[in-house]
Amino acid sequence: MSNKKVLSALVRNHPGVLQRVSGLFYRRGYNIETISACATENPKFTRMTMVVVTNDELEMSQIIRQLSKIQDIRRIAILDERKAIYSELMMVKFKCQPKHRTEFLNLTFRNHMNVVYIGDSTAIVTVSGSPEDLDAILEKFAAYPIVEQTRTGLSAMEASDRPFVEMDDAEFIN
Amino acid sequence: MKLNGSDIICEVLLEQGVDTVFGYPGGAVLNIYDALYKYSDRITHILTAHEQGASHAADGYARSTGKTGVVIATSGPGATNLVTGIATAMMDSIPMVAITGNVGTPALGKDSFQEVDITGITMPITKHNFIVRDVEVLAPILRKAFRIARSGRPGPVLVDVPKDVTAKFAEFVSEQPKDKVAYEADDSSIAKAVRLINNAKCPMIYAGGGVISANASQQLLALAEKADMPVSCSLMGLGGFPSDHRLYCGLIGMHGGYGSAMATDNCDLMLVVGARFSDRVAGDAKAFAKNAKIIQIDIDAAEFDKNVLVDLTIRGGADDVLAKLAKEVDKADHAEWVEQIAKWSDEIHCTQDDGDNATPEAIFAQLNQLMRPEDIVCTDVGQHQMWTAQMYHFQQPRTFVSSGGLGTMGYGLGASIGSQVGNPDKRVVLITGDGSFHMNLNELTTLASYDLPIVVLVMNNRVLGMVRQWQKLFYDRRFSHTDPCRKTDFVKLAEAFGVTGMRITKRDEIEETLKAAFAKNGPVVIDCQISKDINALPMIPPGAGADKIITEMN
Numbered sequence: 001m002s003n004k005k006v007l008s009a010l011v012r013n014h015p016g017v018l019q020r021v022s023g024l025f026y027r028r029g030y031n032i033e034t035i036s037a038c039a040t041e042n043p044k045f046t047r048m049t050m051v052v053v054t055n056d057e058l059e060m061s062q063i064i065r066q067l068s069k070i071q072d073i074r075r076i077a078i079l080d081e082r083k084a085i086y087s088e089l090m091m092v093k094f095k096c097q098p099k100h101r102t103e104f105l106n107l108t109f110r111n112h113m114n115v116v117y118i119g120d121s122t123a124i125v126t127v128s129g130s131p132e133d134l135d136a137i138l139e140k141f142a143a144y145p146i147v148e149q150t151r152t153g154l155s156a157m158e159a160s161d162r163p164f165v166e167m168d169d170a171e172f173i174n
Numbered sequence: 175m176k177l178n179g180s181d182i183i184c185e186v187l188l189e190q191g192v193d194t195v196f197g198y199p200g201g202a203v204l205n206i207y208d209a210l211y212k213y214s215d216r217i218t219h220i221l222t223a224h225e226q227g228a229s230h231a232a233d234g235y236a237r238s239t240g241k242t243g244v245v246i247a248t249s250g251p252g253a254t255n256l257v258t259g260i261a262t263a264m265m266d267s268i269p270m271v272a273i274t275g276n277v278g279t280p281a282l283g284k285d286s287f288q289e290v291d292i293t294g295i296t297m298p299i300t301k302h303n304f305i306v307r308d309v310e311v312l313a314p315i316l317r318k319a320f321r322i323a324r325s326g327r328p329g330p331v332l333v334d335v336p337k338d339v340t341a342k343f344a345e346f347v348s349e350q351p352k353d354k355v356a357y358e359a360d361d362s363s364i365a366k367a368v369r370l371i372n373n374a375k376c377p378m379i380y381a382g383g384g385v386i387s388a389n390a391s392q393q394l395l396a397l398a399e400k401a402d403m404p405v406s407c408s409l410m411g412l413g414g415f416p417s418d419h420r421l422y423c424g425l426i427g428m429h430g431g432y433g434s435a436m437a438t439d440n441c442d443l444m445l446v447v448g449a450r451f452s453d454r455v456a457g458d459a460k461a462f463a464k465n466a467k468i469i470q471i472d473i474d475a476a477e478f479d480k481n482v483l484v485d486l487t488i489r490g491g492a493d494d495v496l497a498k499l500a501k502e503v504d505k506a507d508h509a510e511w512v513e514q515i516a517k518w519s520d521e522i523h524c525t526q527d528d529g530d531n532a533t534p535e536a537i538f539a540q541l542n543q544l545m546r547p548e549d550i551v552c553t554d555v556g557q558h559q560m561w562t563a564q565m566y567h568f569q570q571p572r573t574f575v576s577s578g579g580l581g582t583m584g585y586g587l588g589a590s591i592g593s594q595v596g597n598p599d600k601r602v603v604l605i606t607g608d609g610s611f612h613m614n615l616n617e618l619t620t621l622a623s624y625d626l627p628i629v630v631l632v633m634n635n636r637v638l639g640m641v642r643q644w645q646k647l648f649y650d651r652r653f654s655h656t657d658p659c660r661k662t663d664f665v666k667l668a669e670a671f672g673v674t675g676m677r678i679t680k681r682d683e684i685e686e687t688l689k690a691a692f693a694k695n696g697p698v699v700i701d702c703q704i705s706k707d708i709n710a711l712p713m714i715p716p717g718a719g720a721d722k723i724i725t726e727m728n
Contacts, residue, residue, distance in 0.1 A: 065476035071302040
């Protein structure tokens with residue numbers, strides 16, 4: 001992930017907040033690879049994880065500073081690669097003829113994947129892991145053509161005892 | 175006490191110290207206008223000809239008074255007509271609250287009559303915006319809107335209120351506005367800055383709009399005088415430093431003076447205050463002040479290292495930081511350096527004579543005689559704007575009202591309305607061009623309705639002068655669509671609106687005409703007929719440095 005940085009942001013759970021964030025990336029021409037938003041333990045807040053592609057430290061600090069100006073963003077930080085856990089969920093529909101099914105299922109088992117659907121000539125599997133892990137798994141399945149694939153984008157958390165931010169909702173309205 | 179949404183809006187406006195709003199009624203804001211009728215003894219509403227005019231008026235009111243401008247418009251086209259005005263305020267960091275009506279909440283998202291997603295539309299051009307779906311949160315949202323508009327780096331905030339919310343009732347308890355959050359600059363960066371300033375041999379200050387918005391002119395003057403640092407102002411900074419001061423070296427940037435440009439190239443320390451190195455100032459960002467250590471003071475951290483890399487940043491309000499610096503720096507004497515800059519300034523003159531005919535230079539010479547230091551000059555955008563910046567002698571902050579960042583042609587007339595309404599005791603002059611004036615001259619009707627004694631000087635060269643100047647310089651004189659062959663008679667036009675019309679064609683008519691216009695004490699339009707071949711000079715071409723300065727054309 002050399003030219004990529006993972007940003008984690010805690011934002012107010014308003015409609016439109018994803019648009020504010022993605023709009024800023026769009027109009028300032030920053031390169032974003034994935035963005036995911038989801039509920040947190042506190043319904044008033046949403047956690048966003050963004051993978052930003054840049055080699056330029058200055059651009060990176062501009063991105064953080066510009067994002068910090070969005071009123072709905074309560075806290076934003078670049079996750080320290082050495083101290084963070086990254087994961088995303090991948091779902092793939094592979095072409096798999098019945099005669100290869102056993103071999104296919106063995107491969108999914110060895111890679112800790114869940115087989116969630118088996119059709120006449122396809123199978124859907126899910127697996128989670130770091131983006132690199134998932135890319136490596138796909139290579140192992142080179143013999144099985146991909147019919148469809150979807151990934152959730154990265155979710156990340158700092159591997160430490162303290163929370164990323166105390167959720168203080170004193171300022172919260174709307 | 176239980177109040178409906180519209181009364182709550184008026185109560186919060188009063189709570190926030192708002193006594194003047196600009197706007198235009200319509201279906202979705204009927205309830206709000208009904209409340210304004212009731213509150214008309216405490217809230218003055220200025221009705222414009224078009225919502226765009228109202229948005230520029232609120233902006234001009236804010237720039238000239240330092241208060242937050244408020245504009246009200248109806249849903250759909252009323253709201254979209256505010257867009258240019260909001261974007262103008264955003265680019266120049268002007269505190270403004272725009273209140274728009276919308277269709278009732280059950281009709282939202284159904285493509286109802288006069289429905290538009292104005293929060294979606296204005297997301298990139300507001301500091302923040304809200305749609306209020308519940309009357310219970312209306313008051314807190316409006317208070318927050320004012321707080322966001324004023325705090326830190328100011329800017330416009332839009333609050334969209336569906337019609338049913340303006341009619342529903344909620345409990346209202348008045349609250350006093352919270353004090354501004356002060357940004358305390360940290361002592362260690364102040365100490366570093368003081369060392370750099372004390373060690374500099376050829377220091378200068380590049381002052382921008384942040385000096386005006388933080389009301390820091392006195393602190394700027396104190397620091398400049400104590401450390402004997404010459405000062406250049408960006409367009410947005412004009413008025414932040416007295417132009418007749420020995421340390422003033424003029425406008426900086428594309429249409430700035432040779433003195434400013436050479437000082438920038440040769441200084442060994444540049445203190446940047448509330449300015450953002452826009453491409454109109456730092457044409458060549460890599461070579462800008464290349465021999466200098468740069469200290470940048472700004473309240474917005476996102477301005478640091480955005481366009482030009484600097485050596486030291488100080489986050490804080492210009493008033494606070496400059497006061498601290500002025501207190502800490504050594505008294506210095508840079509007489510030789512100041513003299514050198516004055517010599518550079520004198521090296522280049524761009525006088526453009528036209529025989530007996532009136533010229534911008536002759537008009538500004540008279541205007542400088544007749545205007546008092548506290549009087550206000552508004553402009554539109556183009557050559558006349560640059561002439562104003564170059565030739566008018568600004569003495570005080572908040573006396574120059576002009577669209578800098580967005581460069582909004584058609585801004586000036588609305589802005590002059592807001593300036594005059596906010597400053598009834600000051601003289602307000604609008605300098606405009608025939609191109610800009612044609613865009614929004616509908617607001618002449620507002621001057622007549624409220625008998626606003628604004629004097630409008632139309633620098634009428636019958637062409638779209640600034641674009642034409644670029645066509646001369648960079649497009650081999652192919653004058654594509656910059657000579658519109660218009661037949662407008664501005665004197666008759668003014669009269670048709672119920673405004674006095676006058677005309678200046680010859681140099682010797684300038685003084686008496688201006689005096690007669692000011693004596694009218696009512697709205698006047700003066701058609702100032704000038705040659706289309708007078709340019710905005712000097713000019714440094716985009717992306718170039720002081721060595722490429724253009725001093726004559728044609």
